[in-house]
Structures are given as structure tokens and as C-alpha cells.
Amino acid sequence: MSTGSARPKTPVALAAPGSDGAGSKGSGGSEGATAFAPPRRATISDVAREAGTGKTSISRYLNGELAALSPDLRARIEAAIERLDYRPNQMARGLKRGRNRLLGLLLADLANPYSVEVLQGVEAACHALGYMPLICHAANEIDMERRYLQLLTTYRVEGVIVNALGVPESMLKPIGSGGIPAVLVDRTVDGLDADMVGLDNAAAARLGVQHLLAHGYDDLVFVVQPFERVSSRREREAAFRESIGESIGGPADASARTLAPHARSVRATTQVLDLREDASVEAALAALDAHIADAARRDARCALFAANAPVALRLALHLKAKFGVQWQQHAALIAIDDPEWAELAGITTIRQPTHEIGYRAVEFLHERIEGMALAARAAEFPGELVVRASTPG
């Protein structure tokens, strides 16, 4: 209630020129209670005065050039800083130095546990390397994504880590090879030639498929959100198809047969599930129901392979609604991503080393910021199979 929608559509503010919010400004003085003029934060000059010295020495002290300060001066500075509760203004520092130690982190969807986990890795690395992550959450709105990318540019971050939805090419101009260093997480972006960190999708999909085949499932359905510009979705799906081909000795080489000696015929299908539209979800779910029913009729063992956690959740909810608490006995489910509730729901997953992914992303970025200028690299981490109740047999 009373929240967003009906607000006066403010011009632009941060993102562009236009208005700067008329009003307020004049109301400056004393008004209600505690009218203490906000004790302006001390500046370096204040400290210099207080310590009876020049700004330079203060600056030196702040930057750890302690060797160049007499013990006495140093003590006075220390005291002055303490007395004034002085904190150097990072903005000013950044302005002067040309570097502000800010890293932009653009996340497509924080509601996806994957993002939060990667974030934690990013934070850890940032602390270790002395950066401050500026977290931007696109909330699945491609428009937000664009705005944030601009904003980051505007704040002159030294680098950006992008887990994109699908930036419209043009937005990329400022980042990448020419401009501010960038590293992609989980998915590549078409026009952009930058470092990339993520899951080894091919291996992960294969891992899942092999698990499923080994457990006797022979009707596999890969469920994934619309591919759009998300490379990982596409890669996972492709790997899903391929690894089935290999495993059952399809067009691939025969050596793979050892994996499934009793060469049987396996069905592989893909079902797109657009979580953004209820109608689409309904339709897809209905299709899936039909598929499952058909499989049962054919006496085939059907398993659903969710491309990621959000899809898995939707699927699990549906299966549970349809088959009850014991749904696992009616339809198998495996998913890439291992959210905390997977254990509770008893869903077999392929866990990504999210922390490492985030950590490495920052390391890559750091190297780039420090000047490294080689061809774009890619770090693909292996996933780990976590077997649970949803893939019995």
C-alpha cells in the first residue's frame, strides 16, 4: 500500500540532467528540536590547524608515509585526528588520485540465492584487496540494468562485475576493452570481450545427465527460462542434449557406451518456462504434466532437469501441489544451483562453487585494474553433485 506506482514521475535525478528536485533547499536553518548546526565534519585543514602543521603532513600520515614524520609531529597529528574524530573524505581522495577503490557489482537478481552467494565471495575478495563493492540490483528489470550501468560509470568505479540480464549492446560502450575493466559472471554478453567467471556448464550438465541415466531415467526434460541473451542457459541446454547423445551412444563416439552399457533409447526434451509471466508458467507446467503422464503411460521413467534454482523452485511447488508431499515418488527432479532449501525439499542438485566464482571475479578485475592487458580469460569452475530424495532409484 502507498508504495511505488503513483509517484510523481520525477525527471531523472542521478542518471541525467533535468531537474534537481526543487523545494527544500531554503528550509535550512533552525526548525524543530535539536537545532545544533550539524557539526560539519572535520577536514584535513582542520586537522592541520589543530595539529599546528600543514595539510601535507596530515596527508602523509593518512597514507602511511610514517617514515617521513618526526615522532613528535606524528603524535600531534594522531591526537588532532582523535580529537576531531576526523575521517578522510574518500570522494575527495578519489577525485584527486583518480582512483576511488570502488568496484561496481551488477546483479541480475538478488532474490536468486546464487547471486547472494557470489556476492559473498566478491565481498571477501574486496576486503582482501581493499576495494569497496558498490552493489547494484537490477531486479530482473533490463531497464534498471541499463540505468545502473550508467550510474556506475558516473561514479567512476574502477571496474565492474556484471551478472547481466541482457544489456543492449550500446550500453557496453564504456566498459570492456576500451573503457572501464569488466568481468562477466555466469553469462557472457554478446558484444563484450571481457574476462568471464562461472560454472563449467558443459561438465555440470553432463554430471546431471549421467546421474539420471545411471539411475535408470530414460525420459529427460530440461526445463529452462527463455534463453534470451543468457549464455549459461543456452550452454546448459546444449550440453544436456549432447551428453545424452554421448552417453547412449548416439551420434557420438562408441566409447561413451560404457556409461550406459545396455544401450537403451533415451528421450531428451527441452521445456522453456518463463517465470515472469503467469500465463506462460501455466502453459509450460501443463505441457510438463502432459509429458509426465505420457511417460507414465509408456512406462518410461521421467526426470526433470531444472537449469537453475528459480526454475527448480517453481517446478517443485508444482509437483508438490500435484502429487502431494511425496511428489518425489512421481517425478524426479534435479537442478543446477543448490539453494539452502534444497536440503529441506529433498532435491538433488549440482552445486556451484559460488564463493570462489565471486572471489575470482574480483581477482580478475583487480589484475585488469592494475594494468594487465592480455586477451580475455575465462574461469570455469566445476559443479558438485549433491544427491537427495528427488532422484530415487
Added chain:
Amino acid sequence: MSTGSARPKTPVALAAPGSDGAGSKGSGGSEGATAFAPPRRATISDVAREAGTGKTSISRYLNGELAALSPDLRARIEAAIERLDYRPNQMARGLKRGRNRLLGLLLADLANPYSVEVLQGVEAACHALGYMPLICHAANEIDMERRYLQLLTTYRVEGVIVNALGVPESMLKPIGSGGIPAVLVDRTVDGLDADMVGLDNAAAARLGVQHLLAHGYDDLVFVVQPFERVSSRREREAAFRESIGESIGGPADASARTLAPHARSVRATTQVLDLREDASVEAALAALDAHIADAARRDARCALFAANAPVALRLALHLKAKFGVQWQQHAALIAIDDPEWAELAGITTIRQPTHEIGYRAVEFLHERIEGMALAARAAEFPGELVVRASTPG
């Protein structure tokens, strides 16, 4: 790993300068591939030159003072900006203006869905009001919390939204009444007299208790993390006890009896569960098991009341491990917070209007930033009961 602790205790800086990365610096020139000298971003001066005018006019244009510009000049400026792909440097702006439109958002734990949801509300409000949220994630580390608070100060954010773990008093000096405006979310902080936004804990606990009593449960156990400095935990627990008192016509007035006409005796206990320590978790869980077993023996109907989602998850995992998929039939569970998996797990919850909480927090802060100086306010939003399988009967 390798993170903070062992750093050479340098004076101030971002938190710790010291090694500013020796090396690199000199390697400036041409190295590997694309050795294009990073095309320095255009500045306002560049634009002025390009447009054949002074910086002032550019600035005017940027700030929407279009009225003061001849159509011609305006057009030239527009073109120049376009040509140079110019973006004003927010840092510089902030430095000059004294306000940078940055809001600090200090979150205790992003892994808690609650935080993410509040965050979304905060973001929405920020966009509407023209702020840029600077998200800081303390990851349950009180030390991080302190560091971030300092950092925010250092970046001169205009205000902070704090969902604290327990800042050690001293850290609060800079924020609150005297210094930078702050608003607390979900929990108050002892020494701090600031605006506060959160759930109406008393009402929420009562809602849960009444639901439980109405369904015939008569042995209620409130499970909560160590109270420490987290006011909401304390409040919820207190309200839990009180509302049971009222409802069964304890010390409270008799009118409440209508809620539980057949005045029976109800047991109310509290169990602390420290999620940070495995040993503690084990012990608490064992105690709970004993309690449940005892209740069964006494033929009492026992229900667990989780103070928040993390606790609920831990509890549900345990119950499931103990009683199997059908655990809901052996022990009832209700929780404050309504994470997305609650539906899947079939857990009755009391949902918080998280989005609004975040939104309102920013509104409060905005008012404060704009100069309002009245006594601290508090906004307590009501929770909403969502009944699911975990509280049958």
C-alpha cells in the same frame, strides 16, 4: 581466508592503506594487446571546449537550468556531450555540492530473505527519490559491521539505514541525532535515538499465538536466536509470553478468554538456538526433541514458534530428518518471516510487509536529510498470517 586480521595496523585510510600495491604502477605504457591508452573520460572542460563555451554553461545544462541557455548554445552543448559521450563525475559534484545522493544500507545478513526483500523496497524508494543505495553486507560479522559503518562515514553518505547486529556504542558517535541521519530497520540499537521501521512484533507474536491456541496447541515453544542486542528478538519473545498469558486468562483481563473459552492450561517455553555454533545447535535441538517427546507423553499438543526464517529453516530441517517427509504431523511449526520456500515446505508463517518496511525507511531518511528535526519516530507494520500445512488441526 587471508582477509583482514593480519594487516599491518596502518593509520586510517579506507580502513587500512599500507601496501598500495607496489609494482604495477610503472608498467603503464604498452604491454600486451590493445594498448590504447585508456581514453580518459571527457571532463566538463572538454565539453566546454568542444562546444566552444565555458564550463559554467555546461554545468547549467547539466543541472537543468535550461531556461538560462540560448537555444543555440543548448544545441551545441547537447551535441558536444553526445560526441564525447560525456558523463558528469558524481564524485566531483558531490565534493563541491556537499551532497552525493548516496545512502548507506547496512544489512546484517543478506542470506536472510528478509534482508533481500527489505532491500528491494529500499531500492524502489531510492529510485523514486533520486538516491543511490550503497549496500553493505555485514554477513553476521560484528566486525564487518563496524568497518562498514566507518566506511560509510568516510564516503560521506547522506544517511544510513541500519539493520544492525550490535554495534558497540562507540561506533554510533558519527550517526544518529548529532551526525549523519540514520534509520533503524527491524531492530533498535541501544545508544541510538533514531527513526525506526519494522514489524509490529507484539501484534505479530500475538497473531501467531492465537492461531496456535485456536488450533488446539497447548504446549508452545518459542525458538529464537540469542537475544544479544537484537531488540526484535526480545520483543517477539516477550510478546509471545504475554499473549499467551492474556489468551488463557492468565494475569491479564478476562475479556481475552473469549479467545479460548475452555480455559485450559497452556505451557509456554522459550528455547534459544544459536545458529552460529554447531554444538549449540545440537544441544538446543536435543532439548527440543526431549520437549516434544515429553509433550507427546503428556498427551499435550506441542507447537514450535520460530522467531524468524533462519530459525524456522533449521527447525524444519531437523524435524524432517527426525520424522521424515510427513514431519508436520508430528510437530507443529509456525514462523515469523515468509521466505519463498515456506510454501514448498508447507510452513505456516507470519509474513512481514518487507517491501514497505524498506520503502518507508528511505522515506524517513529522506525527510531527515531534508532537514526535518523532530523526535525519533517509529513505524511498525502489521504482519499477516499465512496458514499452511505445518499447523494442522
Added chain:
DNA sequence: CTGTTAGCGCTTTCAC
């Protein structure tokens, strides 16, 4: 060892 002098990129009087 220490202070003086220029700015970083932008806004803002204050004249023209």
C-alpha cells in the same frame, strides 16, 4: 623532515 603550490572535476557567486 616539512610546508607551499597546484590542481582533480564540478558548482557557484559575481561581474560582464
Added chain:
DNA sequence: GTGAAAGCGCTAACAG
């Protein structure tokens, strides 16, 4: 209408 000049808080040459 438009621009020149003076800083915001800080760092980085250069002199002493």
C-alpha cells in the same frame, strides 16, 4: 545570457 574565478577536501610535485 554567459563566462571567469574561487574553491569543495585531498594529493602530489617541488622547494626549503
